Amino acid sequence: MKPETPLPAPLAALVPWQQWALLLGCSVLLAGMLELVRLPAALLVGPMLVAIALGSNGASIRVPRPLFVSAQALIGCLVASSISPGIFATFLSEWPLFLGSAIATIAASSFLGWFISRLKVLPGTTAVWGSAPGAATAMVLMADAFGADSRLVAFMQYLRVIMVSVAAALVARLWVDTSGVEAAAVEWFPAIEWPAFGAMLGVATVGGTLGYLLRIPSPYFVGAVVLGATLHLGFGVALQLPEWLLAIGYALIGWTIGLNFTRPILRHAARALPQVIGSIAALMAFCGLLAWGLHRLLGVDPLTAYLATSPGGMDSIAIIAAAADNVDLSFVLTLQMLRFLIVLLFGPSLARLVARAIRE
Incomplete structure (x- = not known):
């Protein structure tokens, strides 16, 4: 049997500046x-898809590491600024309910990750991180820091974001008419509030540096989260993250992930697609049952329960919940944020535990 002849890589003939121009132009167009069409995480998914296409066709360019770590710190500031003090009051009022629901979802996702790994669909702890129900970008960054294949983790995470968000929007339409609700206009270039903008830059720089010096896992992201949350919650420091800057950060992360895709990795992802879709559907079904239990046993309104337990796509879920008048937004965001924080704190240990179970 003859070995497979590698296909030509057409982009290898282009000089770097031509590759960068093609990457930038196509990313802006697709994003x-x-x-x-209001696709969730469009500003990250669009550039990532373009980078995958270029990377698998011979592009040699790569995002410089200083830009990539800066983007990680920026996303850390975004997470820190999204944690509001009101979430803690809501959590304390019904903490057993929130904690039990969050742990149940994380346990189910970890089991599915273990199951996919046992089937040899995806290697090592990749399936565990890919199944983790946290903020998708954060999970990809942390997975990369702990040795999982960030390309396949991104493939699982963003596919789930899209599936969950579409399903949540359809479910919401069954309970509330959102046809007359217009999405809030995005202000791409707001006036710079220099104290808040400077605080964000300081948190990103100092937090990332401290994380690196203290050898924290995923140091630039986690360092910015910890420092930013401390200043934001403890001292009321505001962090301004203009939409144009977030778009740049999302693009840098998407490009970094996508340009590392090769044709063999793409073929592997394509072969794993049916199992990955099946695992996402199973997790969504489990969360649906959890929502039904919250509604039947505790009287939580069904739409609130469903949105609160949806596994991932936190930003999209928040938008859908805000558009529905009868949804308890604070309940939804508290459960979503609690689950994310648990994965952020215990995800590495959980991944190691599942990896040990796979080997045994």
Whole structure:
């Protein structure tokens, strides 16, 4: 049997500046198209898809590491600024309910990750991180820091974000008419509030540096989260993250992930697609049952329960919940944020535990 002849890589003939121009132009075009159809995480998914196409066709360019770590710190500031003090009051009022629901979802996702790994669909702890129900970008960054294949983790995470968000929007439409609700206009270039903007830059720089010096896992992201949350919650320091800057950060992360895709990795992801879709559907079904239990046993309104337990796509879930008048937004965001924080704190240990179980 003859060995497989490698296909030509057409982009290898282009000089770096031509590759960068192609990457930038196509990313802006695709991200804009995805934004128009309101696809979740369009500003990250669009550039990542373009980078995958270029990377698998011979592109040699790579995002410089200082830019990538800066983007990680930026996302850390975003997470820190999204944690509001009101969430803790809501949590304390019904903490057994929130904690039990969050742990049940994490346990189910970990089991599915273990099951996919046992089937040899995805290697090592990749399936565990890919199944983790936290903020998708954060899970990809942490997975990379702990040795999992960030390309396949991103493949699982963003596919789930899209599936969960579409399902949540359809479920919401069954309970509330959102046809007359217009999405809030995005202010791409707001006036710079220099104290808040400077605080964000300081948190990103100092937090990332401290994380690196203290050898924290995923140091630039986690360091910015810890420092930013401390200043934001403890001292009321505001952090301004303009939309244009977030778009740059999302693009840098998407490009870094996508440009590392090769044709063999793409083929592997394609072969794993049916099992990955099946695992996402199973996790969504489990969360649906959990929502039904919250509604039947505790009287939580069904739409609130469903949105609160949806596994991932936190930003999209928040938008859908805010559009529905009868949804308890604070309940939804508290459960979503609690689950994310648990995965952030205990995800590495959980991944190691599942990896040990796979080996045994």
